[in-house]
Amino acid sequence: xxxxxxxxxxxxxxxxxxxxxxxxxxxxxxxxxxxxxxxxxxxxxxxxxxxxxxxxxxxxxxxxxxxxxxxxxxxxxxxxxxxxxxxxxxxxxxxxxxxxxxxxxxxxxxxxxxxxxxxxxxxxxxxxxxxxxxxxxxxxxxxxxxxxxxxxxxxxxxxxxxxxxxxxxxxxxxxxxxxxxxxxxxxxxxxxxxxxxxxxxxxxxxxxxxxxxxxxxxxxxxxxxxxxxxxxxxxxxxxxxxxxxxxxxxxxxxxxxxxxxxxxxxxxxxxxxxxxxxxxxxxxxxxxxxxxxxxxxxxxxxxxxxxxxxxxxxxxxxxxxxxxxxx
Amino acid sequence: xxxxxxxxxxxxxxxxxxxxxxxxxxxxxxxxxxxxxxxxxxxxxxxxxxxxxxxxxxxxxxxxxxxxxxxxxxxxxxxxxxxxxxxxxxxxxxxxxxxxxxxxxxxxxxxxxxxxxxxxxxxxxxxxxxxxxxxxxxxxxxxxxxxxxxxxxxxxxxxxxxxxxxxxxxxxxxxxxxxxxxxxxxxxxxxxxxxxxxxxxxxxxxxxxxxxxxxxxxxxxxxxxxxxxxxxxxxxxxxxxxxxxxxxxxxxxxxxxxxxxxxxxxxxxxxxxxxxxxxxxxxxxxxxxxxxxxxxxxxxxxxxxxxxxxxxxxxxxxxxxxxxxxxxxxxxxxxxxxxx
Amino acid sequence: xxxxxxxxxxxxxxxxxxxxxxxxxxxxxxxxxxxxxxxxxxxxxxxxxxxxxxxxxxxxxxxxxxxxxxxxxxxxxxxxxxxxxxxxxxxxxxxxxxxxxxxxxxxxxxxxxxxxxxxxxxxxxxxxxxxxxxxxxxxxxxxxxxxxxxxxxxxxxxxxxxxxxxxxxxxxxxxxxxxxxxxxxxxxxxxxxxxxxxxxxxxxxxxxxxxxxxxxxxxxxxxxxxxxxxxxxxxxxxxxxxxxxxxxxxxxxxxxxxxxxxxxxxxxxxxxxxxxxxxxxxxxxxxxxxxxxxxxxxxxxxxx
Numbered sequence: 001x002x003x004x005x006x007x008x009x010x011x012x013x014x015x016x017x018x019x020x021x022x023x024x025x026x027x028x029x030x031x032x033x034x035x036x037x038x039x040x041x042x043x044x045x046x047x048x049x050x051x052x053x054x055x056x057x058x059x060x061x062x063x064x065x066x067x068x069x070x071x072x073x074x075x076x077x078x079x080x081x082x083x084x085x086x087x088x089x090x091x092x093x094x095x096x097x098x099x100x101x102x103x104x105x106x107x108x109x110x111x112x113x114x115x116x117x118x119x120x121x122x123x124x125x126x127x128x129x130x131x132x133x134x135x136x137x138x139x140x141x142x143x144x145x146x147x148x149x150x151x152x153x154x155x156x157x158x159x160x161x162x163x164x165x166x167x168x169x170x171x172x173x174x175x176x177x178x179x180x181x182x183x184x185x186x187x188x189x190x191x192x193x194x195x196x197x198x199x200x201x202x203x204x205x206x207x208x209x210x211x212x213x214x215x216x217x218x219x220x221x222x223x224x225x226x227x228x229x230x231x232x233x234x235x236x237x238x239x240x241x242x243x244x245x246x247x248x249x250x251x252x253x254x255x256x257x258x259x260x261x262x263x264x265x266x267x268x269x270x271x272x273x274x275x276x277x278x279x280x281x282x283x284x285x286x287x288x289x290x291x292x293x294x295x296x297x298x299x300x301x302x303x304x305x306x307x308x309x310x311x312x313x314x315x316x317x318x319x320x321x322x323x324x325x326x327x
Numbered sequence: 328x329x330x331x332x333x334x335x336x337x338x339x340x341x342x343x344x345x346x347x348x349x350x351x352x353x354x355x356x357x358x359x360x361x362x363x364x365x366x367x368x369x370x371x372x373x374x375x376x377x378x379x380x381x382x383x384x385x386x387x388x389x390x391x392x393x394x395x396x397x398x399x400x401x402x403x404x405x406x407x408x409x410x411x412x413x414x415x416x417x418x419x420x421x422x423x424x425x426x427x428x429x430x431x432x433x434x435x436x437x438x439x440x441x442x443x444x445x446x447x448x449x450x451x452x453x454x455x456x457x458x459x460x461x462x463x464x465x466x467x468x469x470x471x472x473x474x475x476x477x478x479x480x481x482x483x484x485x486x487x488x489x490x491x492x493x494x495x496x497x498x499x500x501x502x503x504x505x506x507x508x509x510x511x512x513x514x515x516x517x518x519x520x521x522x523x524x525x526x527x528x529x530x531x532x533x534x535x536x537x538x539x540x541x542x543x544x545x546x547x548x549x550x551x552x553x554x555x556x557x558x559x560x561x562x563x564x565x566x567x568x569x570x571x572x573x574x575x576x577x578x579x580x581x582x583x584x585x586x587x588x589x590x591x592x593x594x595x596x597x598x599x600x601x602x603x604x605x606x607x608x609x610x611x612x613x614x615x616x617x618x619x620x621x622x623x624x625x626x627x628x629x630x631x632x633x634x635x636x637x638x639x640x641x642x643x644x645x646x647x648x649x650x651x652x653x654x655x656x657x658x659x660x661x662x663x664x665x666x667x
Numbered sequence: 668x669x670x671x672x673x674x675x676x677x678x679x680x681x682x683x684x685x686x687x688x689x690x691x692x693x694x695x696x697x698x699x700x701x702x703x704x705x706x707x708x709x710x711x712x713x714x715x716x717x718x719x720x721x722x723x724x725x726x727x728x729x730x731x732x733x734x735x736x737x738x739x740x741x742x743x744x745x746x747x748x749x750x751x752x753x754x755x756x757x758x759x760x761x762x763x764x765x766x767x768x769x770x771x772x773x774x775x776x777x778x779x780x781x782x783x784x785x786x787x788x789x790x791x792x793x794x795x796x797x798x799x800x801x802x803x804x805x806x807x808x809x810x811x812x813x814x815x816x817x818x819x820x821x822x823x824x825x826x827x828x829x830x831x832x833x834x835x836x837x838x839x840x841x842x843x844x845x846x847x848x849x850x851x852x853x854x855x856x857x858x859x860x861x862x863x864x865x866x867x868x869x870x871x872x873x874x875x876x877x878x879x880x881x882x883x884x885x886x887x888x889x890x891x892x893x894x895x896x897x898x899x900x901x902x903x904x905x906x907x908x909x910x911x912x913x914x915x916x917x918x919x920x921x922x923x924x925x926x927x928x929x930x931x932x933x934x935x936x937x938x939x940x941x942x943x944x945x946x947x948x949x950x951x952x953x954x955x956x957x958x959x960x961x962x963x964x965x966x967x968x969x970x971x
Contacts, residue, residue, distance in 0.1 A: 268591045276521065447874065
C-alpha cells in the first residue's frame with residue numbers, strides 16, 4: 001500500500017525576465033513525493049533545482065519571474081493558485097526549507113533565540129505574551145534535537161559567534177521546531193568541511209526517521225544522494241531526466257546524462273577520471289528544440305531534435321525521459 | 328632518477344592575531360612541515376579548513392614569508408615574498424587559484440588577461456602576442472573567439488581553463504593548484520582534470536595539488552600528504568594511501584566520503600563517527616593536535632606530539648599508535664625513528 | 668547538430684565586431700537596465716532638459732538681455748502673466764529668463780568642481796587602499812578624516828569669505844571640501860579589491876605597481892564613483908546656491924539661483940513668485956540629478 005501523495009508537481013514551467021527576452025529555465029517539470037519518503041534531487045549548477053524549490057514556496061522574484069504553466073499540488077491543493085492566508089499556512093506549518101548557506105540564512109543582527117522564537121510564534125499562531133514560556137521551551141527543545149549543547153546560552157548568542165556547523169544545525173532546528181509535513185534541504189553542508197557535512201547529514205537522517213517527515217534533499221553530489229535518500233530524480237536543464245530508487249540509479253543508470261555524470265565522478269577505487277561531458281548547458285534564452293540534452297548526447301537520434309521525450313516507465317519505479325526507451 | 332624539485336624543510340608559518348597577558352597570540356597555520364616533491368609528479372595535499380594546506384601553497388608561491396624553516400626550489404632558497412624573488416623564478420612557478428570568479432579581473436577581456444604574463448615573462452611584442460594568445464586558448468581547448476570575451480560572459484569551468492592558460496603563458500615548470508575544481512560541477516571538473524593531466528605529460532610539469540576531495544586525489548596524485556591543524560599526519564603514495572590508511576584522521580576522512588558504488592563502499596574504512604568541531608588554529612590542543620577527536624587515543628596522545636615515522640618505504644605516519652609499543656605495566660619503549 | 672555556443676544577447680561577446688556595433692550593443696544593454704525604473708528615465712529627461720536650456724539660453728528665453736545689466740522699474744514686481752511667465756524681480760527682470768541663465772553658472776560650477784576634486788580624491792583613496800595597514804594609509808585617511816570632520820558648508824563659507832566673492836573662488840572653496848568623500852569611497856573598495864585573487868596573480872607575476880594600481884584595482888572601483896558623481900552634481904549646485912544665497916558666488920548682475928532666492932525673500936509673502944520659483948528650480952534640478960544617479964547605480968550594478 002502506497003503512502004498518500006504529499007507534493008505533486010505537474011508540468012511546471014518557470015521563466016525569468018532578462019535583457020534579451022526570457023530565460024526559459026524550467027520546461028515542464030514533473031516531480032512527486034509521498035508521505036514519509038526521502039527524495040533526492042540531483043543536478044549540476046544551473047539545471048533549475050533551486051528554481052523548482054523556490055517555486056514550491058513561491059519565493060521567486062516577483063517582478064522578474066513568470067510561471068506560464070504548471071501545478072504544484074500540496075495535499076491536493078494547488079500552491080500556485082492559493083490565496084495569501086492558505087499560502088501563509090503552508091509556509092509556517094506545512095513546508096520548511098533549509099537553505100544552502102547557513103551564514104546567509106541567519107540574520108546577523110538578531111540573536112539565535114529571537115529568530116527561533118519568531119519562527120515558532122508564527123507556526124503556533126502565538127500572539128499573547130503569556131505563551132512566551134511555551135515558545136521558549138519549544139526553542140530549547142529544537143536546539144536539543146539538533147544536538148547543540150548549552151541551549152539556554154545559545155539562545156542569546158548571535159550567528160557570528162557560532163561555527164559553520166553550528167549555524168547549519170540552527171537552521172535545521174528552525175525547520176523542525178514544529179512538526180512539518182515536508183522539509184526541503186538545499187545542499188545542506190556543502191559549504192562546510194567533509195567531516196562536518198557528514199555529521200549534518202547524519203543528523204538530518206535521524207531526524208527524518210524519528211518523525212517520518214518527508215524530505216527533499218537537493219544536492220549536486222550523487223554520493224550524498226545515494227546515502228541519504230530512497231528515491232532520486234536527476235535533473236538537467238530544467239527537466240527531470242531520470243527517476244528511480246537510489247541504489248538502482250547507480251547500478252543501472254539509463255539516461256545518457258546520468259551515465260555521463262556517473263562516469264565523471266572520480267572514484268575512491270581509482271581508475272582515472274573520465275573525460276567528462278562535452279559541450280555546455282544550453283542557453284536558456286534559446287534552448288534547443290526537442291530534448292534539451294541532445295546537443296551533448298553521445299546516443300543522439302534524429303527524433304531527439306524534433307520532439308521532447310516524456311517520462312517513459314522502464315521498470316516499476318524507474319522512469320527515464322529519453323527516446324531510447326520509448327515504447 | 329627522480330630529481331627533487333621542491334624541498335620544504337620544517338616550514339612554519341605563524342600569523343599574529345593579537346596579544347594577551349602571556350604574550351602575542353599566533354595562528355599557527357603551518358607548524359613544522361617537511362615535504363619534498365619530485366620532478367614530474369603530482370603531490371596531493373589534503374585537509375580540511377584550518378589544516379594549513381592553502382597556507383603552504385601560498386608560502387611556496389611567495390604570497391607569504393616563512394616564519395621559520397626553508398623552502399628550496401631547484402636547489403635555491405625561495406623562502407621570501409614574491410616581490411623579492413627573481414623574475415626567472417616567478418616565471419618558473421605559477422599558481423591556479425580556487426575561485427574562478429575572483430581570479431580573473433572582471434574589467435579585463437581574456438586577451439588582456441593573458442597579455443600580462445606574455446608581456447612580462449616572454450617579452451613578446453604586440454603582433455606576436457595575438458598569435459600566442461590563440462595558441463594558449465587552443466591548448467586549453469577554447470576557441471580563439473574567447474579572446475574577446477569578458478569573464479562574466481563565460482562559465483565557471485571555462486574561467487578555470489583561462490586561469491590555467493594564464494599559468495601556462497609563462498612557460499613554468501612547477502604549478503601550484505589550489506583546489507582548482509572545488510567550485511565546479513563534476514562534469515566540468517572531469518574535463519579540467521583531464522586537461523591538467525594531459526598538459527602535465529606534454530610539458531613535463533610538476534604539480535602541487537591541493538584539495539579536500541579524497542576521491543579526486545586518488546585519481547590525480549602520485550603521492551598524498553594529509554594535513555591536520557598545520558602538521559602532516561600521513562604521507563604515502565596514492566595506492567598505498569587508500570589501500571592501507573594508517574592514521575586515525577585519515578581513516579575518519581575516508582569513512583565520511585560519500586560512495587557512489589558498492590565497490591567504493593567496500594574499500595572505505597568502516598564508518599568512524601567524527602564528533603565535535605574542528606579546533607581553531609589559534610587554540611591548538613596540546614600533544615598530538617588530533618587527540619580531542621581521536622577515537623583511538625592512548626595515554627601519550629595528550630602530552631606528547633608524535634614525530635613522523637616511516638613505517639614502510641615512502642609511507643610516513645605521525646601517530647602514537649606507531650611510535651610506542653606499550654607492553655603491559657612497563658615503561659613504553661620508543662620505536663626507532665628513521666626520521667623526525 | 669545545432670551549435671551550442673550560440674552568441675546570445677546576454678553574452679558579453681565583444682568579439683571582432685566593429686567598434687561602432689560593439690558600442691551600440693553595449694549601449695542597448697545598459698539602457699535596458701537603466702530604464703527598468705521609470706523614474707530614472709524622468710531624471711535623465713530633466714537633466715538633459717536643464718543642460719540644453721543652459722547651452723541654448725540666449726535662444727530659448729524671451730528676454731535674454733535681462734540676464735545682464737538691465738533695469739526696468741516700471742515692470743518691477745509683476746506677478747506671473749503671459750508677458751512674464753514667472754513674474755519679474757524687484758528691478759523688473761524676467762524671472763524665467765534669469766532662472767534659465769542661472770543654470771549655466773550652476774552646471775559649470777558643478778562640473779568643474781567635480782573635474783578638479785575627483786581625480787586627486789580617487790588617487791589618494793586608491794593609494795590608501797593599496798597600502799592598507801601601513802603608515803601611508805594612516806596618513807592619507809587621517810588627513811581625509813580631518814577634512815570630513817568640518818561641516819561642509821561652514822568650511823566652504825569660511826574659504827569663500829576669506830577670498831574675494833566671485834564664482835571662481837566659490838568653486839575653489841567647494842572643491843577643497845569635496846575631494847575627501849571620494850577618497851573615502853575609493854578607499855573602501857580599493858582595500859578589498861586589493862586582496863582579490865586577480866590582483867595577487869598580477870603581483871605574483873611581477874607586474875609594476877603602476878599597472879596594479881591603475882589597470883587592475885582602479886577599474887574595479889569606478890562604479891560607485893560614477894554614481895556618486897551624478898548625485899554630486901545636484902549637491903554642488905545646492906552648496907553653490909547656499910553660497911550665493913549669502914552673496915558669496917556669482918556676483919550681480921549675473922543671475923544665480925541662491926541669490927535670486929535671497930533677493931526675493933524679503934518680499935514674501937505678497938510677492939511670492941520672486942522666491943518660490945527660483946527655489947522650485949533648485950529642487951527641480953537636484954531632483955533630476957538624484958533620479959539619474961539612482962538610474963546609473965542600477966545600471967552599473969545590474970550586469971556585475
